[in-house]
Every structure is written in C-alpha cells, then in structure tokens.
Amino acid sequence: MKYSQVRVLAGKGGAADHFSEALRGLAVDRRDSVYAAGDQEIKVFESGGRLARRWRTAMPGFAVAVAGDGRVFCGQPGQVEIFDGAGRLQAAWRDEQRLGLVTAIGFSTGNVFLADATGRCIRRYDGSGKYLNDIGNDNRMKGFLIPNGAVSFGVDAKGVIHSANPGKHRVERYTAGGALLGHFGRFDGRDPAGFSGCCNPTNVAVTGGSRIWVTEKAGPRAKVYDAEGALLAVIASDVFDPNCKNMSIAAGSRGQVYVADTVKLQIFVFEPLGGQGGAA
Amino acid sequence: MSDQTTRRGALARAARGAAALALGGSAFYLVRKADGQIVWNVDSARCINSRLGVTNVEACNLCTTECVVPLSAVRAVNEYSKCGRCYICPAYFNITSAVDEKGLPSEKLCPRDAIERKPIGDIDPDDPANNFYEYIIDEVKCDGCGKCVMACKEPLGLGSIVLRVRHSLCVDCNRCAISTACPKDAILQVPIEKAFDHVQLGSHD
Amino acid sequence: MKSRASTLLAAAAGLILLFAVNAAGQAMQYERPVQAAPQEEGIGGSYKTPAVQKPQPRSYWLEVLDVVLMAVAMGISVWVVLRRRSRKWVLALTVACLGYFGFYREGCICPIGSIQNVSVALTDPGYAIPIVVTAVFFLPLLVALFFGRAFCGGVCPLGALQELVLLKPLRVPRRLDRALGLLRYAYLGGAVWLALQPFPVHDFIICRFDPFVGFFRMAGFAHMLYIGAAFLVLGIFVGRPYCRFLCPYGVLLEWVTRLAGRGVSITPDKELDCGLCQESCPYGAIEKMRVVRPKCLYCARCFESCPREGPLARKR
C-alpha cells in the first residue's frame, strides 16, 4: 500500500490561507472539509483546497474537531470553545480545577473526550460539558508519558479510545470508562513498524474501526496501522521539515490523509495509490 | 649646565606625566566599561550541539579537542528539572542500533561510558517501560564531546542535556581556545551571575 | 450640550468596557503550563530532583588578591633591587612568584596575554574586560614608568622560569641581540592585529603559543611542550630568550621604561670601572658601565658581582 502526495494547503506567511506562527490541529468533517487550528484562528479549507472560512479564537488553538452535528470544537489552554459550522461562538467550556491544555478532542455517543496535556490524561465530559471521568491516569505513571507535551488520541466507531503513549512507544486502547483494553507498538529505531526515538508516536487519528493513523517526530513521518497494530504503510517521511514535532493528522472519507507540518505550517494531503484502502 | 639639566629633568617629568596620564586614562576607560567578574560560558542557543533546527549533522566535538586542560573543562550537564526521564533516552542509547531481546537499543551512545541510567520513583519490576529513569552524567568521565547533547535536543528529546563550562576546572584563559575554534561563537564571556542562568534555547537560527 | 454629555458618557463607558474586556482577557490567561518533564510528585517514591552541579569559579576577592599580590611582589622587587641591592632576595622573590603565579595560578591571568584583550577592549565598544585584567595589564606598566621593569625581575612567572634555569650565560653579540630583539615588535604587531580581526582570522596567538604555560598546567599540546623545553634548554646558555626576543609585553615595558625616572644604577659615584657588572649581566643591559634601563630585567646579578657591594664585599 502506497500513498502519494496530492496537494499542499496553507503555508507560512501573511496570506489569508497561510499561518504566520503555528499550525497545531487538524480535523476533517464528513464533506472532507479540512479544519486547521493555528495561530489564533481556525481556517476551513474545502476539499478542493480553497479557503472557505476563517475565524478567530479566544486563545491559540491546539486542537480542533468536528462533532457529528457539525459543531466545531477548538481546544485551547484551559478551555474549549465551541463554534457552529459558520464560526459563531456558541459556548466555551472551562473547568478551572481540572482542565489544562487541550491538545485533542474526540466524540462518541453522548461523550466528549478532551485530551488534557497538563493533567497527562483524557477527560470525559457529557454533551453538555459535565465532567464524568478521567481516562489514562489510573496507572503508576499517573497519566500518559508525554515528553512532547501533548496528549493525542482518536475514537473509533465503537467508542474505543486509541491514545498515544509516546514515552512507552505504544498506542493504548481504553474504554470510555477508562479501562485499559490493550495496546500495540514497541520501540524500534530501524524497523518502520516500531516507533523510533525517545517518545513516539506523537499523534494519533482513527477512522472507523480499521485504520489507525499516527505521526512521529525526529525524524518526522506518518504511518498507518490496522486495528491489530500491524503496519500497513509509511505514508510519508521525507517531505516534512526534520524539526517537526506533534504533527496533527486526520483522515478523510476516501482514505486521504492530512498531515500538518508544524515548521513549514503546511498541510500535506496524501491519497492512497490505486484508490483502495478507503475508510471502512 | 645646571640650566640644561633642569630643563632635561622637566622634559622627562612632563613625558612621564603624559605617559602616566595616557595609561591611567585608558585604564580608567576600561574600568568604566568593565562589568564585574566575567567567565567563559557556553551559549546553548548558539552551540550547534544544542541549537534548535540543526539536524542530521555530526555532533561538534571541538570542546573536547581544543580545550587547554587535559580533560576539557566543558562537560555535558543534565538539567534534571527539564529531563523527561524517558524509558528510551536517545542520549543514552544509540537509538539507531539494533533492538536487543529486552526491547532496548543494543548500543550506548556515549563513547566514554559516562552516562548512568537508573530507574527512579516507585519501581515497577514487571514492566520496565512503566518507570521513570534518571540519566546521570559522570563528571569525571565526560569530556564534552556533545554527542548526547546533540541527541537530546528538540525535537528528538527535551534538550535537557547541554554543554556547560565547569568553572572549577576552567583556567579562564585570556582567549578560550575553544572559543577561538568554535564556528558559531558559542563560547562567550558573560558576567558570572548570568553564567548559571538557564539558557532559553532560541529557535531556528 | 446634551449630546456632548452623552458622548462623554459613552466615551467613559467605552473606556470602562475596554478595561473590563482587558480584565476579562487577563482572567482568561492560562496559568498551568504543560510540564513535559515529569515532576517529583508525578515520579513518586519520595523522589527528589537532584541538584545540578554548578561549580563556581574562584571567588572574586581571590582574583583581587592576585592583583594585590602582584602589586606587592613588584613593590618588593623594586625595594629589593633599588634599596637592598641584593640578588639573594630577588632569587627568593622569583621562586615565590614562580610558585604562586606560575604553578599555583597556572600562569593566568598574565599581562602578556592581556595585551590582546586590552587592545580589543580599547577598540571594540561592545567588548569589556574585567577590572582585574585591566589592573593586571596596567600595574606593571605604571611601575615601569617610575622604576623600570620590576615586573620582569621577580614577578613574571615566564621570566622566573627562564631566570632560574640560566646557568652559563653566553654573551650574545650586540648586533644579533638587536636583530633578534626586533622579533618582539613583529610578534606584538601580529598579535594585536590578529586580536583585532573579525571572526575567522581572529586569534589570540600570544596565549596560544605561550611556551611555558604548559609546564605550569602540567598539560598541553605536545608541540608547545617541546617548544617550551627547547626554550628552557636554550635558556641555560642564553639569558631569558623568550623575554628578550619574543615577549611582546617587554616591548611595552621597554617603551615606558625609557621615561622612567629611577631604576637600576651602577653606583654612579663610587664605582670602580672594573667591569664586573657588565660581564655579569646575562641580558647585555650594561653598556660602558651604565645600565641600559629599558633592557634591564631587575635580576640584581650586577650587584652580586660587584666588589663593592656584593657578597664579595660583605665577606670581609
């Protein structure tokens, strides 16, 4: 299985569809529009690559996610801002005692999961913003090992949370209640199936139930695994700036992959060759 | 005759006075400029071993080879408060080496065997990945080659290991031999109170 | 009138609002940053983050003490040579200074190398040197301005080393002496020029090619150690070869000494014209029974060999 780069969105600069300082979060909605959180803005690109909308957020956004009902969640330091599809602010969740920097957001029926990098765990809230429980900090390390400074996870169709635990070179599976179901991944500096460096993978995205997309840092690369943790493909490795770290990744309905280059501030779009390998 | 000697004496005195004035003046100028005790210091933001944005190059080991004291006065230091205590530390292991049966890289990175690795905190005997590890640099063995510094820096590591001048070993050369050789002018004289400041690593270039 | 008031009110309200918004912005400031490094409470097991070793340099007052000691040593040198006129005391001072400034302080800081720092500091507005270095550089010059090269005599560790190995001084022909002496000017000029150059050419050659500092540190580059040893072996037969033919600071001292009011003199009123002093001077600093002060290195050998005041005279 191979991927080819088909498009590059955004970039570094002052143009409307460019970012000037940072590009941190990516999300894809059902219509394959790309939501990118960077600087202090959210930019929405149509599937063709044209900038459709952009709006400012209260604080720099570290994560962006699109809920099933089309609302856009933006994770920020200490809070989550919720916008409607047009970018109008609808609510802001703050949980000052608990919630720190939100670096990933996921949904399952009736649940909103917020990755809290300050608390090194995933916080579970209900749809109205009521805190339910923590995931991933019921262990000896009191949370995920994140020398990268970000917790990243994806939620599959069954509501299982796949979270990166970079310090252990693993992707861990949790139930919404916080029970550890299992994990895959191991350290290996040579075999692409293993995770290299001190602490990888940095970011995880999940589509449906069968594909787990991850990115690594140093050297930066994007990979795809199947549900059992078998490597399907290395999507790309040499197009990214070598100093990239915490590259957000998202996958679209046709199996296309979006990876944010955090140094060049570009979004690389890859598509599988031969058109197969689409979402399950 | 006596007239001449006094004239000569006066001339000599005048010349001496002028010279004293010149010397004193330049000394005064320099003292006005001086800012207390200054020491040699590695500017981590300039040192290519720790400077961000430098990747895929060999670690510069001029600090090892150029220093005038037998074992360089520049040594690697682990700022524990910044250290991620990683299970697999890229400064300790050669992460590109083959993985052994325990799941760890088989080679160590330090050519002088100067880094010690030990688990800390509540130790989980069953899963070694479940522990934090302290990486302790042996001052006596380290010669400042910078390999670990290069390996620890962002984005691979957290950049907790940096090169530092051991002021107790540094002989405070007029012109530090390393600074002469350093291609990035990373060894600078700074006021003593700034020498121990935590250096905020600058971004690319 | 009314509209005016309302505008004012609106402005005030706007201002208040602005502040309020600002305050709200402040309240929203996020105060719990992400700690990528695990903290003590996260690590558990009563773990304490070890302190990072930060060895301090020598304390400042010790460096000041060095300067004071140097000044005192020069004072002693002047007193011993000009008043006591005793070689024995000079020898004692030489050994003491070699021990302290040479082997204990490892030859740093010295005024010879400071030439470079001082020349850079005088020309580059962004470069400052510590007061200690300034003092170390200017003190010997000031002393030389009044009394001659007292620093060279017993205080300079490089000179002291050569002074002590001198066994059988050969007379260097005047012309050769002069010609070799010119090397110092070239060395001084080259050193200052290189010190003032920008980065790639920039170099402090005086320190880099200091032949004796390796002995003081008992370490160094092999070639410099061998060169130093060669200088010492040469120094057995030729009085202070480095000082006379290479030392760039000697040039400065020489210039300043030309203006000196006092200095070593060969008993001007009661001398014998026996020439013993002239013969005893290994540095060719006595010509026609008169001291050539710029070349006099304050070693007091002339006094020792003098039938009127040396140990010969005291033996009676």
Added chain:
Amino acid sequence: MNQTLHQRVRWAAWIAAAAVAVCVLLLTISYAAARLQAPRDEKTVAELKRKVREDASFAPRIEAEHKRITAALQQRRKRDDVIAIVLLLAASLFVAAAKWLAACGGRRQLPMDRLVQLKAAPRQGPALTLPAAPGGAEEPHQAFVERIVEQHGRSREAAIPILQAIQAHYRYLPDEALKLVCELTEITPAQIAGSSSFYSQFRRSPRGRHVVRVCHGTACHVAGARLITDELRRRLEIPGGADTDAQRLFTVDEVACVGCCSLAPVIMVDGQTVGKLTPTGACDALDGIRSPSPA
C-alpha cells in the same frame, strides 16, 4: 670535606639530569603510544559497530571497549601527572645543583686551566725573555758609568737621564754606580738621593728576575689579595721590608688595579695575568716558572 660535598653535588646533578631525561622520554613514549593507540581503538569500535548491525550480541563488547578505553585514558592521565611532578622535582634539583657547581665549584676549577696555560707560556712567550741579569759581569761598573756620563754630559741637568740609563741597565741603581756618578759629574749625592726617591721609576734595591705584580685593586683586595701577597712572600722567604727573594728570582710588587677585576684575585707574572687565584694557586703559578728557570 669540601671536596666530597662537591662530589656529592655533582652526583646529584647527574642523577637529576638523568631523571629529567628519563621522565621526558617516558612522557614522550606515553604520548606517542596514545597517539598510536587512538586510531586502533577507533578502528576496533568502528568494526564492532559494523558487526553489531548484523548481530546485536556484539553490543556488550562495544560497551566493554568503551569502558576499557576510558579507563586507559584516565590511567594514562594519572600516570603522566605523576611523571610530570617527578620531572619538575628532578629539574629543580638539577638546576639547583648545577647552579651550586657553577658558582662555588667553578672557582675551584678555573685556576687549574689557567695554570696549565701559564706553565706552557714561559717556553714560548716573548714576555719572559728578560733583559740582562742584574750584576752581570759582562762590563765593569767603571767603564759603563763612564760611557753613560760621556753620552749625557756632566752637568746637573743630566742627572735624570743618567739615572734612567743606569736603571735600564741594571734594573736598579746599585750604590757603586751612584758613587761613580758623583765622582765623575757635578751631580751631588743629595741630588741623586732626591731624584731616585722622588720618582717611583727608580729602584734602589735589586730586582728579581721575574716580577710578580699582585693586584690590590678593590676587587682583588676584597677577594683576598692580601692573603696572596702574604703567602707568596712567605713561600719565597722574602724578609719584611724587602720585595725580592734571596736568589733574586722573584720580586713581589703590590700594584693598583691591573684592569681585570672579573678574574679577582689577580696576579701578573711578567706581563702574564693569572686570575681567580687562591694563595696556594698563586704559589703553584710561580712554581711553574721556577722549575725550568735557572739554566
């Protein structure tokens, strides 16, 4: 006693010099060995690193190799430090001993060389060919004095030239000759006495065959010229008040500075200078002349 101390210091100097040489040699060898070893170690490690790519079991060997190299370096450094300290100590001992020898020992040695020089000199040096022997019988006083008086005239003004001629001939003024002068000329005994005592060039007593001038300049004085004069006079058995020995072989004069204070104490024997003397050394110098002399 002094001699044995001298010997000992000389031994110490030699041993120290040898120690210095050995230390330098050791340090050089150590340095060279390290320089040779370094690339070999590098090669070993590189080789192991290459092997470990295929077989992870080589990794411990690399680690062991690193450990060994580091330990060897540290050991070498320690060893070199010790050698360097020994070297420093030996060098200072050598310098001290050599200086002692050059200062005190030198004085003892130099005269010997000079003496040899001096002993060789009489056979070749023209300085020792003396004018006619005093009291020589080749011409009676009468005839000689008459000839002189004929040359210079009989007036009182001729007194000095006549005395000079007599002095030149006899190297002193014999009483008989002076009597004859008084008889033959208008010159009075009182005038002769006055002139001959006023000018230091005239001598009234006979002179030895060799003139020994002992320098009594300040340098030589403080270096013991008095002792040398006394010793020479004692050895030559010159009675008090006289300056020439009974055989009229040596005349010992005390003179002001002869101009080579650096060799103090100095004597001049017939124009040959001998310096850095001891009293016995001075006597030996004269023996060197005496032995081949009365031919």
